[in-house]
Amino acid sequence: MSEIKVSVIVPVYNVENYLEEALLSLKNQTLTDLEFIIINDGSTDGSSSIIEKVTSGDSRFRVFNVENGGIGKAFNLGVREARGEYIAEFESDDYVALNAYERLYQTAKQFDVDVVRSNWTEFSEKESIVRDILWEYPDNYDKLIDVKNSDIFVQVYPWNAIYRKAMIEKNNIAWDESVKSYGDTGLFWKINISARDMVFIKDPLYFYRQDNPNSTVN
Template sequence: MKENLISVILPIYNVSDYLDRCMKSVINQTYKNIEIIMVDDGSTDDSALKCDEYKEKDDRIVVFHKENGGLSDARNYGIKRASGNYITCIDSDDFIDLDYIEYLYNLITKYNVKMSICQHRVLYSNGKVKEFGKNGEEVLSSKKCLERMLYHDVIDTSAWAKLYDRRLFSDVEYPKGKLFEDIATTYKLMLQCDEIAVGYESKYNYLVRRDSIVNCSFNPKKFDLLEMTDKMADDVLKLYPDLKKAVLRRQVYARFSTLNQMRNAKGFDNNRKHIIFYIKNNKDILLKDDKTPKRDVLAVKLLMCGYPIYKVCWHLYEKIKK
């Protein structure tokens, strides 16, 4: 049986220092029938030049140069021009195990599904590696997969570490100009599937960069997290109203994440008050849900003691975590 063509979408913007490692991992995949779509999103370093150099070395590589439009725009641009039956997205500052595509594709074919998921490792700048993988695999209903994603139970919202039937993108795009674009998109792809295959081995390597968009100092764009999460919540509840607890947990989690990022920012007092009010107003449902992670339960209780106490405790937590 002829192998399906798989399109690898690589949005690229000023990642010259990381691109070689990423491309080496993609070019040397054990699954060979791939097209590698490099979308240079208006890079100002030598990333654009490197893209053209790679194109000359491997006829599976297609390069597009476009004006800067952001990560979502670059992903959409590449997906629309993909020829493969299946699509996987990789961030060009990350890299993948050599059997990443083969692993995800085997899950698709074994269970006859439209989407598969693998796990990832987190690589920190100090050399520390956090491993999320383990052995095993299973097939989940779309609803169960969504529930676990909402609880952040192994399954996450990231665009990467997943393989998609290209038809899932027929009416779905990543929201241009928004941060946390995957939160607004991954659930829409899941909703189109009857079942989703989940593999628990880590095959994707995620690099934590201090200069990344998400990790930079707080700015109003980071409130996109709340907008994206609430839109996801509304759409999921329309179809699965019994997932209310899971949806609420995700919405509260988004508030905590934003609250933590803005704790040293000035000029956002009203936003901070609204976020704290939301968390406190929904604390009972969260505390009574036995699926709520212990960290979130503790965070709620600390916040009830007052924001200054919570702020100090979270700072200590981050120091211990690092």
């Protein structure tokens, strides 16, 4: 494999009803030189079998089966194992557009930025709801944003983006593994404080599930 462009970190915990669709959306990405780091966080349902079924024979997938320790610990393991120039977090009950990481990575290289984000779509199969979540600064799409000297507010979610791994490492950014943490919101603020610059893509590239009562948080 050539130099890895993006490492996608996928914590998995008891999401057998949604996992195959999620993993297939990764497996069929148009960007070459990806790796997918699957952290099976002690799943007790059929998630392990689905992981084996979808990833078998595909060297882009690296699977780590660990004792249940929570999403923060799983994500931090993924960051340590990541070999890509950029990293992404992916929730294992969601899915992404097939060109998602190609669009994000190409934009990152075009602007040479620490962070690239996109809009996203929220969906619920149970309630047949689909709605696009759009950024409140439409005049700033596809432009370089100086994060440290801008009053532009960015949504506090880490999963609709890629992040330069060197920036993560330089600033020792990690998910707080304690039970008192603010989950991925806390992680986002650490990244937002540390990032030099950002670009926001208008198109929704991430599909965020609203009807999983368990999500990836255990």
